[in-house]
Amino acid sequence: MTTFPSSQGTFPAAPAAVLLAGGFSSRMGRCKLLLELGGISALAQAVTRLRAAGVENVVIVTGHWRQEVEAEAARLGARTAHNDRYEEGMFSSVQTGAAALPEETGAFFLLPGDTPLVKPVTYRALLAAFADATHRAGTPLESLSLVVHPLFAGERGHPPLLAGPLRKAILARTNGTLRDVLDGADVQTCSVPDASVLLDMDTPEDYRRLAAYALRESAPTDEECEALWNVADTPERVRIHCRTVAAVATRLGEALAASGVPLDLPLLRSAALLHDVQRLEKHHAEAGAAFLRAHGYGAVAALTAVHMELPASLPPVLDEANLLYLADKLVDDHRVVSLKTRIAGLETKYQGDPKALRRGRERLERASSVARLLEATLGKSPEDLLAPLETPENAPKEPGGA
The missing domain is CATH 1.10.3210 (Hypothetical protein af1432)
Incomplete structure (x- = not known):
């Protein structure tokens, strides 16, 4: 387990992120990516924080709420990729996002759109942990099979950071789930003092909890x-x-x-x-x-x-x-x-x-x-x-x- 490392390796060149926004939001009853958190939309929170961490290449995967999400993404100057198979579940959106990334991507985050308040310092810590792990492993980038998960209070959260070569394994999979792809990967964790990695908003109650967290985020719990x-x-x-x-x-x-x-x-x-x-x-x-x-x-x-x-x-x-x-x-x-x-x-x-x-x-x-x-x-x-x-x-x- 890594705890806020000081990187001995090199950060992945031009790290990217796939932001999953293709779901139905059925339990919320409306497009949860457009709900307000801290004065801006949940989607804006997620994109802004990724950019603040130096992750400029953000692909927003759309689905059921395509028009609404694309309009907000355009306002943010972010690019989108539509998953026309969104009814098949989240892995189809993961594949859509992976296909939209450049082949030379060194590492990419997989961020569920309903986990929008991850702090920029947490993204940077995951990138540092990734760099340290690659330095220790001494594995050529093209054969790297590494996943780094954030860990808060002993519980694994979102988003994982995946080595670029796993993109091909994701695209090659014709059935199953992301977990099936990552079963053989080198999975590591990075402890972070950021409760938001465990906070999503599937339900109205979840949203109220996340909105309250956003309002007092300047003071840690x-x-x-x-x-x-x-x-x-x-x-x-x-x-x-x-x-x-x-x-x-x-x-x-x-x-x-x-x-x-x-x-x-x-x-x-x-x-x-x-x-x-x-x-x-x-x-x-x-x-x-x-x-x-x-x-x-x-x-x-x-x-x-x-x-x-x-x-x-x-x-x-x-x-x-x-x-x-x-x-x-x-x-x-x-x-x-x-x-x-x-x-x-x-x-x-x-x-x-x-x-x-x-x-x-x-x-x-x-x-x-x-x-x-x-x-x-x-x-x-x-x-x-x-x-x-x-x-x-x-x-x-x-x-x-x-």
Whole structure:
């Protein structure tokens, strides 16, 4: 299994994609490729993300909803190939798409049109995994039989990336399914922190779930945060600290939101879970922010970058950055504590280091100013709001340095 590799090989020359849009959408009751996701059509989402990953040669295979899909494809400047055998099932559309690809295609994605929210970074990770696998195998491209699937939370998703030579095997098959073609292939997986590889939209309920995901996509889900920890090899002790900070930030944020303070609670929670994702790195706040930006989470990165020390230009207001900063200062390792306790701890910890003590006091005074503003708004101190909050069951017994 490959996990977000740094390629030692070469990316496939001019990678392509076959986007399967030939189905009936019978359970949806209308053409699902034209449904809106995040302000644009599902088809536009899929094509835009592929292009953002450097995949310019995208073939959209049409079928039952030919006119509707072709019109949207023309608006997007994408080419189509019509499958006049679409009633025979998905493999006929796979063959139509494969036939429309150039013979020199080095590798191509097979993307079901109802899995449109795969992130550009995921496509790039699959291409990198493909390059690494070909480098290790040392197999000539013309005889390569490689398939790389994305893997999220241990479950295989879409789209697979197929070596170019498998195109001929697909076209030569007169019956059966794609699985029959790939039975003898070298099948590998690439773990990605992208839940969308498992999200399709066969039914209206599926669509509502995908639409909700699209609206909050700038903030990874808890499961995606866990996957990002895995990519970064974040130690378990640090993860426990982050879960505790997230519980504190969520409790404070929910209380403020209930009183009318406008907050992006999913963004706040994600940033709290990931603020120490690179805790073992030097200058870990900056390293963590760079890591998150590389994975497409710029808004989360902007918050985690300042969780250690807020810039003087940012006033103490009740926004996501200040709440994350306060929540982090209310957690000592895995324990929820008062700011007074943290200040007393500083006196002991840095009694021989006046410079470090002064800097620590300044940080906690900034947190105290946010706490006072919160108390003035809600009529309760953070300690009052957090009193019932319990330490995670799997927290270590001895305090550490997270």
